[in-house]
Amino acid sequence: MSLSRFLDLADFTRSEVEDLIGLANHLQSHPEPSALQGKILGLVFLNPSLRTLASFQAGMARLGGTSFVITPGQGTWGLETRLGVRMDGSAAEHIREGLPVLASFCDALAIRAFADGKDLAADCADTTFKAMAALVDKPFINLESAINHPCQALADWKTLNDLSIAPRSKFVLSWAPHPRALPLAVPAAALHMAALRGHDVVVARPDGFALPAAIMARARVAAAQSGGSVTETTDRTDAMQGAQILYAKEWGCTSAYGDAAVDAALRATLGDWQVTAETFVGATADCRLMHCLPVRRNVAVADEVLDGPRSVVLQEAHNRLVVQMAVLHRLLA
Amino acid sequence: MSLSRFLDLADFTRSEVEDLIGLANHLQSHPEPSALQGKILGLVFLNPSLRTLASFQAGMARLGGTSFVITPGQGTWGLETRLGVRMDGSAAEHIREGLPVLASFCDALAIRAFADGKDLAADCADTTFKAMAALVDKPFINLESAINHPCQALADWKTLNDLSIAPRSKFVLSWAPHPRALPLAVPAAALHMAALRGHDVVVARPDGFALPAAIMARARVAAAQSGGSVTETTDRTDAMQGAQILYAKEWGCTSAYGDAAVDAALRATLGDWQVTAETFVGATADCRLMHCLPVRRNVAVADEVLDGPRSVVLQEAHNRLVVQMAVLHRLLA
Amino acid sequence: MSLSRFLDLADFTRSEVEDLIGLANHLQSHPEPSALQGKILGLVFLNPSLRTLASFQAGMARLGGTSFVITPGQGTWGLETRLGVRMDGSAAEHIREGLPVLASFCDALAIRAFADGKDLAADCADTTFKAMAALVDKPFINLESAINHPCQALADWKTLNDLSIAPRSKFVLSWAPHPRALPLAVPAAALHMAALRGHDVVVARPDGFALPAAIMARARVAAAQSGGSVTETTDRTDAMQGAQILYAKEWGCTSAYGDAAVDAALRATLGDWQVTAETFVGATADCRLMHCLPVRRNVAVADEVLDGPRSVVLQEAHNRLVVQMAVLHRLLA
Numbered sequence: 001m002s003l004s005r006f007l008d009l010a011d012f013t014r015s016e017v018e019d020l021i022g023l024a025n026h027l028q029s030h031p032e033p034s035a036l037q038g039k040i041l042g043l044v045f046l047n048p049s050l051r052t053l054a055s056f057q058a059g060m061a062r063l064g065g066t067s068f069v070i071t072p073g074q075g076t077w078g079l080e081t082r083l084g085v086r087m088d089g090s091a092a093e094h095i096r097e098g099l100p101v102l103a104s105f106c107d108a109l110a111i112r113a114f115a116d117g118k119d120l121a122a123d124c125a126d127t128t129f130k131a132m133a134a135l136v137d138k139p140f141i142n143l144e145s146a147i148n149h150p151c152q153a154l155a156d157w158k159t160l161n162d163l164s165i166a167p168r169s170k171f172v173l174s175w176a177p178h179p180r181a182l183p184l185a186v187p188a189a190a191l192h193m194a195a196l197r198g199h200d201v202v203v204a205r206p207d208g209f210a211l212p213a214a215i216m217a218r219a220r221v222a223a224a225q226s227g228g229s230v231t232e233t234t235d236r237t238d239a240m241q242g243a244q245i246l247y248a249k250e251w252g253c254t255s256a257y258g259d260a261a262v263d264a265a266l267r268a269t270l271g272d273w274q275v276t277a278e279t280f281v282g283a284t285a286d287c288r289l290m291h292c293l294p295v296r297r298n299v300a301v302a303d304e305v306l307d308g309p310r311s312v313v314l315q316e317a318h319n320r321l322v323v324q325m326a327v328l329h330r331l332l333a
Numbered sequence: 334m335s336l337s338r339f340l341d342l343a344d345f346t347r348s349e350v351e352d353l354i355g356l357a358n359h360l361q362s363h364p365e366p367s368a369l370q371g372k373i374l375g376l377v378f379l380n381p382s383l384r385t386l387a388s389f390q391a392g393m394a395r396l397g398g399t400s401f402v403i404t405p406g407q408g409t410w411g412l413e414t415r416l417g418v419r420m421d422g423s424a425a426e427h428i429r430e431g432l433p434v435l436a437s438f439c440d441a442l443a444i445r446a447f448a449d450g451k452d453l454a455a456d457c458a459d460t461t462f463k464a465m466a467a468l469v470d471k472p473f474i475n476l477e478s479a480i481n482h483p484c485q486a487l488a489d490w491k492t493l494n495d496l497s498i499a500p501r502s503k504f505v506l507s508w509a510p511h512p513r514a515l516p517l518a519v520p521a522a523a524l525h526m527a528a529l530r531g532h533d534v535v536v537a538r539p540d541g542f543a544l545p546a547a548i549m550a551r552a553r554v555a556a557a558q559s560g561g562s563v564t565e566t567t568d569r570t571d572a573m574q575g576a577q578i579l580y581a582k583e584w585g586c587t588s589a590y591g592d593a594a595v596d597a598a599l600r601a602t603l604g605d606w607q608v609t610a611e612t613f614v615g616a617t618a619d620c621r622l623m624h625c626l627p628v629r630r631n632v633a634v635a636d637e638v639l640d641g642p643r644s645v646v647l648q649e650a651h652n653r654l655v656v657q658m659a660v661l662h663r664l665l666a
Numbered sequence: 667m668s669l670s671r672f673l674d675l676a677d678f679t680r681s682e683v684e685d686l687i688g689l690a691n692h693l694q695s696h697p698e699p700s701a702l703q704g705k706i707l708g709l710v711f712l713n714p715s716l717r718t719l720a721s722f723q724a725g726m727a728r729l730g731g732t733s734f735v736i737t738p739g740q741g742t743w744g745l746e747t748r749l750g751v752r753m754d755g756s757a758a759e760h761i762r763e764g765l766p767v768l769a770s771f772c773d774a775l776a777i778r779a780f781a782d783g784k785d786l787a788a789d790c791a792d793t794t795f796k797a798m799a800a801l802v803d804k805p806f807i808n809l810e811s812a813i814n815h816p817c818q819a820l821a822d823w824k825t826l827n828d829l830s831i832a833p834r835s836k837f838v839l840s841w842a843p844h845p846r847a848l849p850l851a852v853p854a855a856a857l858h859m860a861a862l863r864g865h866d867v868v869v870a871r872p873d874g875f876a877l878p879a880a881i882m883a884r885a886r887v888a889a890a891q892s893g894g895s896v897t898e899t900t901d902r903t904d905a906m907q908g909a910q911i912l913y914a915k916e917w918g919c920t921s922a923y924g925d926a927a928v929d930a931a932l933r934a935t936l937g938d939w940q941v942t943a944e945t946f947v948g949a950t951a952d953c954r955l956m957h958c959l960p961v962r963r964n965v966a967v968a969d970e971v972l973d974g975p976r977s978v979v980l981q982e983a984h985n986r987l988v989v990q991m992a993v994l995h996r997l998l999a
Binding site for chain 3: 061294
């Protein structure tokens with residue numbers, strides 16, 4: 001399998017995903033410290049990061065390559081993404097110059113650009129990110145866009161493999177509380193990953209927080225191909241019956257997308273969606289908690305769960321490094 | 334040619350510049366991935382950067398070396414540059430300690446320090462930057478000082494070579510609009526570069542924005558040595574007749590240097606200095622647009638020009654990497 | 667001597683310290699550019715840095731390894747350190763996730779986390795830092811904690827060796843002025859270093875700025891073992907009689923720890939604790955000034971001293987690189 005872009009796990013078949021994870025496993029047992037010697041990865045962060053920032057630098061180094069980090073607005077000019085605009089505001093540089101220039105300095109470029117959170121259709125279509133990707137004529141990696149986070153999804157898939165979680169087992173993607181609206185990228189990516197892996201996926205979320213219909217529809221197609229299913233409910237207790245995985249994630253109100261007041265009013269009443277020990281009543285004895293991190297302790301998930309045996313959040317995070325090395329290897333070796 | 338400092342393109346003869354560009358071309362066709370093995374470049378940015386930040390890290394990596402980045406005020410103590418001052422303000426560290434210490438950790442140090450924009454004579458004399466350079470007993474690179482940007486000038490020279498632009502052709506350095514006053518470093522460096530390369534240089538700028546007399550005089554000397562010329566005008570339309578190169582650049586008012594109110598009043602009436610397709614009426618058919626970037630689209634230069642065939646701004650930016658590798662090679666190999 | 671953590675110079679005997687410095691000296695004369703090939707150091711800075719940030723990156727590079735830098739709150743999520751807290755504030759990530767995750771990406775982790783400056787007992791016990799260290803199952807380095815700065819202390823020890831300063835000579839640790847209260851980490855570490863090296867240490871500080879009794883007591887034990895002594899006084903002139911070393915350092919009021927108003931009122935009258943040429947009256951002819959940097963010129967120390975022959979502050983800073991390479995070598999080679 002050749003690879004020139006890593007934008008969306010949905011671009012891959014189930015066997016292609018397993019192939020990538022196979023390479024990740026191989027690189028774990030058979031390190032290749034010179035595979036990317038002389039190769040340079042450019043990392044552009046329009047939004048904060050911890051795992052992605054550290055693991056991509058570490059991954060390049062473990063394969064013998066190097067990287068540089070650009071953080072627009074922090075030591076680097078602010079970047080304008082809108083086309084045709086008169087640039088008389090704070091952004092000093094347009095992506096039409098900035099991204100091709102950065103790409104010309106390195107062998108692969110990777111970009112993080114979160115959702116604007118104002119226009120649901122534009123965010124679901126990943127309009128801005130796709131415009132950025134179109135400006136880059138080098139291998140390209142999505143470090144989280146408006147509606148996608150393929151590195152997280154690939155790491156989660158590997159984590160499920162590592163834990164020997166059966167594909168047809170019940171996977172509950174549950175909305176979780178947070179002080180404010182967060183993007184749809186991780187829930188959309190996790191949903192698709194679980195569907196493509198063949199799970200019986202239940203999306204548990206309050207009224208007002210349904211995932212967009214296009215996201216659900218695409219996941220249902222993937223589930224059908226893999227022998228799984230995708231349903232949704234507002235009753236998390238019911239969803240958790242027989243669950244093997246609880247994938248907790250915070251996201252913003254979709255019924256009035258981008259309306260902070262409506263979002264705040266809705267979430268003010270939803271604190272009991274926090275994941276606690278009690279949330280697992282009716283689940284399998286070894287039902288696991290997954291979360292992409294960062295997680296707000298005792299808001300989204302209680303200490304008792306994060307510090308207990310159900311939590312596999314650290315394994316997921318470590319797998320970010322492991323699977324991204326496979327992606328980098330495919331793109332650059 | 335041995336090299337211990339890269340501070341000002343004017344320190345070099347025309348043939349020494351061509352020699353450096355020859356090395357740059359050679360390294361493009363004959364990479365030397367181990368030339369700087371074990372060598373460390375310290376990069377100090379007192380002001381924002383994109384191209385410089387990324388290309389120096391990439392250049393060191395392509396030659397087998399490494400680098401570290403220090404951004405005073407962002408994760409690092411603010412740096413005081415004034416001598417004899419009582420340091421009871423926000424800056425916690427003086428350059429008299431900070432720079433020698435950083436130099437002692439690496440094999441070469443490179444610094445970006447923009448103009449204060451208050452005292453024209455001090456900025457033209459590059460007083461602060463020269464004081465910094467004097468503190469460093471290692472190979473030293475100017476990443477843009479108050480009045481100079483030799484890496485940009487060298488990249489621009491190579492770009493003119495790459496495009497086979499004849500030395501005696503007409504080179505118009507044109508003032509361009511910007512929301513606020515920018516430093517004189519790039520216009521001064523581009524003017525000198527074009528004069529030293531032997532162009533017939535015309536500086537087109539509004540009243541109030543004349544380049545300082547000392548800068549103009551120095552360029553005229555260089556032009557005379559190379560068979561070119563340097564003139565200036567307030568009539569850009571006239572300047573563009575027969576032009577082969579339009580080098581657009583924004584800078585601040587010099588008639589009342591550092592007076593933001595005067596500057597703003599003057600530039601409020603000068604929006605039509607924006608470079609548009611019409612600006613090229615009377616120029617050669619293949620007249621090119623050059624700009625150091627970042628460029629404010631539809632303020633300094635219109636989309637139609639930046640996205641059209643006249644623009645070579647991406648080539649200039651890529652050449653930053655290419656020529657800087659030659660500079661690093663000369664300093665450290 | 668095997669080494670898995672470098673948290674506190676007091677964890678080492680005098681001969682173990684000399685052993686580490688011996689390795690540092692050896693690496694200076696016999697570079698090992700491949701000793702840490704393939705090794706990755708994670709550097710986490712919860713507070714600003716110049717020397718530490720640059721020298722650890724440079725040190726890893728000089729030994730053939732690499733590093734990445736994480737600066738929570740600047741491009742990275744803010745980190746919560748308190749246990750059991752409901753995370754509905756600005757910090758998005760807890761150290762209980764963040765640190766183990768970062769540790770899982772690298773071969774050694776190093777953290778800077780200054781004192782809170784509110785609870786003297788907690789700061790003296792290094793509670794937060796020890797909690798962080800307990801979360802990391804990899805080699806671990808203290809880049810300055812609430813009450814310690816072992817890298818600085820080790821560099822200072824080597825500087826004293828380099829200058830052939832006799833162990834039993836008089837070492838004056840003097841409080842110095844600063845616009846605001848600074849942490850106790852460096853004075854505590856310098857005091858212990860000098861005591862363990864066997865000096866006759868005099869702590870000269872104004873009323874209200876006594877070092878905590880536990881810090882003094884621990885240093886007295888170390889001094890007794892090494893044949894030195896530890897005393898304190900409010901009379902710096904007296905302390906300086908016969909002094910071989912003046913180690914100047916700023917720190918906050920301890921009599922009303924964390925009370926900014928009391929601290930400010932006290933220090934408003936203490937400007938004459940600035941180190942000037944006159945401060946050395948009665949000291950040995952070659953009495954040296956030491957300071958960890960950054961230093962506020964003409965507030966803590968006068969230009970005349972910093973720019974004169976007594977100052978060894980640049981040597982101390984350079985030795986940061988040198989001794990840290992020995993620490994990294996012991997931890998990772």
